[in-house]
Amino acid sequence: MALVVGNAVSIPIFVLPAPLAGSVGPGVVVAVVLAAVPAFLAVLYNAQLGSAMPVAGGLYVYISRLIAPFWGFLVPFALPIVTWAALLFAAIGFAEYVRFFIEIPVAPLIYGFLVFVLLINLLGIKAVARAQILFVVMMFLSLGAFIVPGIFAVNPANYTPAFPNGVGPLGLAVVALYYPYLGFGLLTELGEEIENPGKNIPIALISGVVTVALIYLLFVFVLVGVMPWQQLGETEAAVAVASQQFLPWWGSDFVAAGAFFAVLTTVNTTLLVSSRTVMRAARDGILPESLSNIHPRFGTPYMSVLLLGVPPFFIAVFIQTEVVGLSVFIALATLTAMFFSAIALWNLPVEFPEHYENATLKLRRYRGLLFAVITGMLVSATIWAVTLIQLPIAGMLLVSWFGLGYVYYRYKLRKEGDDVGELYMRMVTLDEHEEAFAEEQTYEDATE
Amino acid sequence: MPVGRFRKNPRELDDFEKQVFAAQYPEGSLLLGMGVGLFFAMTAKDLSLLPSLVTTLGTGVGPIIGGVFGYLLGHAYKQRRLRSLRRRSKSNTHEKPVSAEEN
Numbered sequence: 001m002a003l004v005v006g007n008a009v010s011i012p013i014f015v016l017p018a019p020l021a022g023s024v025g026p027g028v029v030v031a032v033v034l035a036a037v038p039a040f041l042a043v044l045y046n047a048q049l050g051s052a053m054p055v056a057g058g059l060y061v062y063i064s065r066l067i068a069p070f071w072g073f074l075v076p077f078a079l080p081i082v083t084w085a086a087l088l089f090a091a092i093g094f095a096e097y098v099r100f101f102i103e104i105p106v107a108p109l110i111y112g113f114l115v116f117v118l119l120i121n122l123l124g125i126k127a128v129a130r131a132q133i134l135f136v137v138m139m140f141l142s143l144g145a146f147i148v149p150g151i152f153a154v155n156p157a158n159y160t161p162a163f164p165n166g167v168g169p170l171g172l173a174v175v176a177l178y179y180p181y182l183g184f185g186l187l188t189e190l191g192e193e194i195e196n197p198g199k200n201i202p203i204a205l206i207s208g209v210v211t212v213a214l215i216y217l218l219f220v221f222v223l224v225g226v227m228p229w230q231q232l233g234e235t236e237a238a239v240a241v242a243s244q245q246f247l248p249w250w251g252s253d254f255v256a257a258g259a260f261f262a263v264l265t266t267v268n269t270t271l272l273v274s275s276r277t278v279m280r281a282a283r284d285g286i287l288p289e290s291l292s293n294i295h296p297r298f299g300t301p302y303m304s305v306l307l308l309g310v311p312p313f314f315i316a317v318f319i320q321t322e323v324v325g326l327s328v329f330i331a332l333a334t335l336t337a338m339f340f341s342a343i344a345l346w347n348l349p350v351e352f353p354e355h356y357e358n359a360t361l362k363l364r365r366y367r368g369l370l371f372a373v374i375t376g377m378l379v380s381a382t383i384w385a386v387t388l389i390q391l392p393i394a395g396m397l398l399v400s401w402f403g404l405g406y407v408y409y410r411y412k413l414r415k416e417g418d419d420v421g422e423l424y425m426r427m428v429t430l431d432e433h434e435e436a437f438a439e440e441q442t443y444e445d446a447t448e
Numbered sequence: 449m450p451v452g453r454f455r456k457n458p459r460e461l462d463d464f465e466k467q468v469f470a471a472q473y474p475e476g477s478l479l480l481g482m483g484v485g486l487f488f489a490m491t492a493k494d495l496s497l498l499p500s501l502v503t504t505l506g507t508g509v510g511p512i513i514g515g516v517f518g519y520l521l522g523h524a525y526k527q528r529r530l531r532s533l534r535r536r537s538k539s540n541t542h543e544k545p546v547s548a549e550e551n
Binding site for chain 1: 458459463466467469470471472475476479480482483486487489490504505507508509511512
């Protein structure tokens, strides 16, 4: 639970709202509420799929087995580019808040951060989880230090006019603010590694999204209320600077330090989750087998961690400030996955009826499920359209990457030669122990 | 992209179906259609070929229309490829005994 909430809350709260307030105005609070809608739907899908079929590499497995192998393949194929963007985003945020304490050039901070993240993920999940709990506790204490006294310091005049530049920028802000909820995918991606997954995944996800949405709303409400939106748009480490309006110097330092830890919590889990999915696809044979190699000493999928963690060093040469663009790109990719999750969930009762029947959390197919699925598909399609209108380059980049994915996919098929049928079957069927989960509702026998 | 019903039980597919389904023609051409739709919409906007409102909306809707067309074309090609593979296999099996008799 600490991993999930820590990953979901961190970056957007400290880095995104200020630049978004600068373009949207105080109405960015509305964007926070609207962004919670697709987030809740995505969590609902993840909770149901995760409860029915807790597997390593969650979305990849669900989409390839329940819809079509190529759409599933796009999950691990798009993960590297999304992870690179997420790491850069976090590195930029980290640099921003370190510079609140001490004036150091941005570039060394970004590179130092990337090295740190790479090393921590190569050392393994236990080390990550141990550090994660400390980071999450620190982050929540600083959130409380900002929100609780901040509520009494807001100036109602700062909330008007709500949309000084019109409602145009609101759409893109909603997309960008969807990014923080990406962390909720963590539980379904780790699947098998979670104790009593059929029960714990839905509980953690649903309680987590409600908690996070509430914290997020309060946080942005206070931020916009204590500092005029024009200043927020131009201020680095805006949360810490805004807290200076109502906290003593040591209080603001504590808030800034919380942001520092919040950024760390996200990247801790970013590589952790992504590497599981890449590894699972490699096990199926659609990605190079070497990506599923486990380090003999640390027990981590070090090849996939390197694939995900090294390229940001090169990309950082070109991108060192563009947090909103990065978050829109990440959110768009995630919303695409949500669109397919909705279809996968709709197919679940037909394709794996036993898994569906025995799931702890399930909606009736022609009642709640149909409504949730159609709503989610419409919401993600609308958000795609809004993004294409306001930031078409993000959509173009993503579609091009998917197109490259198809070329690679066909290349892998060609390489398989006569064994193409076997590869196909691996990508559309579950492993034996995953099949058995429908009846056993545990992986204990399989892991013994 | 079957919605509500998987194409068939994968374990019941014959070798031709596995080969053709694995290629994922509809899915690939859906992406191609989306890219083409987006490209034309963006080009029309940049060159101001149509009124601003139309090109702006076109950027949002173009890829969706392109994707639907692409998917339908890919689906048609998939069926055609399957028929062609089956026909070729049939003619091969018909030819073999003939050539055996000749030998």
